[in-house]
Amino acid sequence: MSVAGRLLLLLMSLGWARPAACTDPASGGWLLGTVPEEQRCTVERADASLTYPLFLQRFAFSRPVILQGFTDNSAFRALCTREKLLAAFGSSPVRLSTANTYSYRKVDVPFTEYVEQLLEPQDPGRLGSDTLYFFGDNNLTEWGPLFQQYVPPPFRLPGTSLAYSFGIAGSGSGVPFHWHGPGFSEVIFGRKRWFLYPPEKTPHFHPNETTLAWLHHTYPTLPPAERPLECTLRPGEVLYFPDHWWHATLNLDTSVFISTFLGCSAVVPCVLLHPHRHRSGLSPRGQALVPRPGSPWLSAMNHPSFGFSTFIAEVILFSYIYFLSCHFQRCSEARQPPEHLEARSSAGLVVILLFVKGFQ
Known part of the structure; x- marks a missing residue:
């Protein structure tokens, strides 16, 4: 075979190989990553036999838990494939935040530009302030019809109201340690690794260091007693995190995810x-x-x-x-x-x- 013929076959094989990774039905067309999972999940899991009273007693105010089998979001997942989201929101602007603990900088770009140009694996040497991340800041007028298809977890804290935050992020990206009020987080596509500390145990981290850099530099030096609770969420699993718990996230694949924050109401402050x-x-x-x-x-x-x-x-x-x-x-x-x-x-x-x- 001539050199030109071999070159043509090589180019064709490369052209076929990349779409195969992007259009894997299980991944919704989003790229898979190579960031490793933890050796052992240390967050408790609960199946659909967990009742609401037991949830309040055991987890709501004390520790995180991963819920399995409580909701069926297959219809919502079908709308969150790469192809479907680009078709529905390609020209819509999305607001990106920097992936550091104190995220002050916001950047507005068309959704298509974010997916096709900025949604890439995390550079380990890049600072959090230089990494743009799509999570929250959703325009409810445009994204509202999509959120209406989502089935939230069945549990609430008494007197709270729900607020959704939707996001898509590349492999190796994530948000370093921070805390806020209670809520749930569900992975729609991809895998997301979580690290959690109770409120009284402030983690060792730099607010402008990405979670990937923290995993490489700080995590291996921690003695077992100082390591966080950690686990990797897969599609269909929901993590509940209580009020004021420190947490950092790391997307192992290109991940699509949605969080349900539980805000305080006027009735019960x-x-x-x-x-x-x-x-x-x-x-x-x-x-x-x-x-x-x-x-x-x-x-x-x-x-x-x-x-x-x-x-x-x-x-x-x-x-x-x-x-x-x-x-x-x-x-x-x-x-x-x-x-x-x-x-x-x-x-x-x-x-x-x-x-x-x-x-x-």
Whole structure:
């Protein structure tokens, strides 16, 4: 065979090989990566037998969990293939953020430009401030019809509202350690590796270092006792992360994912949903109303019956705490010790819960 003929065959084989990797039905047309998974998943998993009361008791306020088999998002997944998203949103602008802990820079580009030019494997030497990442900042007018096809996890924290953040990111990309309120994260295509620390255990990291660089440089030096909880999410799996938990993410493949953040509502403010996180930010008077960890108040918040309280019950609860707050403000400086007031508010809450349980 002539040199020209061999060259033609080589070019044809290269042309065929690349699309084969991109159009693998299991990957939705998104490129697979080579970043390794962890040796052992250390995040607890739960199947569909987990009830809502047990979720509240065991995980909602204390530790992360991976949910399996709770929802079927096959219809949503079918709309998130590379071909379908480019056809539906190719000309739409998307807002990209830098992939560092404190992401201040935003860049708007057409979705087609992001997918075809910027969505590439992470350069290990590139800083987080130089890496653009599509997650959140979704225009709900344009992306709303897609989100309507998504089936969110069945669990909520009492009094919270849902907010979606949708993203697509290349292999090796991710966001370094940060924290915020509670929520769920589901992988639609690809694999996403998670690293998590409890609120009281601040991880060792540089805010402008990518998660991939942290994995290469810092992770191997950590003794076993200082390593995070970690696990890799696959399509159809949902991770729940509690309030204020540190976490970093690493996309092992080009990944399509969606997070459901649980925001505080006007009926039940954050200080009531997460009292052990907000005590320190309150005045001494406010701390008298917000219970300490282990108090009867917090135990009642984790009681299964609280998870089935109606909207009216939440209004009653908020009104009761608000009444105590106003009453305490009118009291003189120290006519009643804080422990007495907290005990009284705890007893009142238990009465309300038992009252609500009687109507279920």
